[in-house]
Amino acid sequence: MKRTILLISGIAGLCFSSMNKSPGPEDSFERQVEKVADSIKVDDIVVKNLFKYQILAHKKGSFNAELITEKVYLPHQKLWDSCYAMIFGEKNAALFNTEAGMQKWNQTLYPQNKVQFDEKVKKLLKVNLNRTLSCNLKKFSRLVPYHPKAVISIVFTPLTGIGFGGCSSDQFALELNHENTDPEYTLEKGLPHELNHLVYENFRNKDAGKDTALSQTIDEGFACYFTWVFFEGKIQKYTAVENMSKEQWEWYLNNEKKIFAGVKPYFSDASGSNPLLRNDQIKLFPTAPKTLNYWLGFRIVEKYVEKHGPDSWKDIYKLTAKEVLEKSGYESYISSL
Template structure:
């Protein structure tokens, strides 16, 4: 009986060990793909933390290293997890972004998302992300003449909780599981979000930075800068063929949202509703393509900046960094243009 039992146990051990080793081997190429990526990239006072590297390295040799998640993912980005992600997704879901919650879903990260992770990491085969981010950061500062400062987290978020954006200059997020993490859109998305980060200190100082006018110019500037940086047409910068629909209804859109330009979120729900910042009221501009309905600020802000440039010269859009938002709007001549425009 003993030799038989020993042989049985040996067979059992081997049958269990083989698949495990195979799985470890299947992850090894993912580990190799990220191990030489820098933990972080800094240009001036802007830093990008590549937390996804440590999320994968935590599974090295088939053993989950929770200490690495704590020290390399959570602690360097504590503000992002505690003051941004855990807040915007609600009290219950917020637990996913505390250390214990991070351990739980990161422990299963590779096992449950291997195929998607391979797909998202494929971007790294065509794009040197370190060089790409450094190029963007340098270009942004050179084109705008502004230095800016802030911190970005690039990571794989828990399933169903993806975000491209953030809460403040030190809590900006690029979730690699998000639909925007593709070779086609990463240039556009990153340039757009970087401009938000750069403009945020201006918004904080301006008396209208948190009003409807502030968010309109904020979104419009991000779209306008991206169009210059990537040499995009107006349609490419906005909504493709749907851009013409907005142009045809431009007078209506402005006249329905302009009364809320100098109101805050609490007072001016309609404009914040159409800027994707508040869902507590119904839209005041109806029958638009779904893609554009929640982003009318992009369109209006872009058009205001276009008119400012037409009135004041090619590089005059940079005045937005040095004069008040109200002055910028008034000197654009956009309201006068709308008033003289036929319905």
């Protein structure tokens, strides 16, 4: 599942205006970490703050190996055993699917990277992690007529690769130390995007064309459009699509007809290797910023909603990708350009 990584700045805070109070000077960093909830649960979505004990296991300069087992490994054992151990291969599996392996790398990872890791966590503390998570999850539950089951852990890892994503809905992770992850942005703005993927995925998997480039395009575009809906239009549409700049968005608008004509032949392709999904490699449009399918999917969904009404985005969960395109009127719009 695609990861969301960039920072959106300057956005009025919806849930966040009341939670940006800096911790009091009397609170040490360690004390602030202790106040972070072990987990936040809303309906069937659980976010586990495993990073908390990856830090506290080193309290007062000593290492508590049992804390890693009890508070990091066992609470989300499926993530470590079935996802990380698989992703990084047999050679590295024992790092993640054994207690001894988990304890070994946790003994050195935080002390060796303390300055960088602490800075990441301080960003989360600044926005009040407990309230931000709770607020976003509750708002998602109110907006979306379908409630996914998901378990998401916020972690530090010795090998990174997920960013923000996972192997299945109960094996999701946000890697705080991934080089392209801004955790503050991801939890405030990226979480709605990823949760929408989880809801739509349940319906998409029933579509015979679920593996096509068009299906992937609608999936990503819908997640971007939902993010814009989630923030009630208080972010620009272009920022909801991979945090584009206004200039990047205008490039797409200026080339919209060419883009559609160029990628339409690949809508039914299920190989994953086509210009719509991999323009970064195939370079059908070498000067295109960001990724074609996120933008095109957003535009198709946008046209669908323009045609069917402001709440019609909820229809898309139950429609196939082909139906969304056909009912959006997007092709007619392109013909009129």
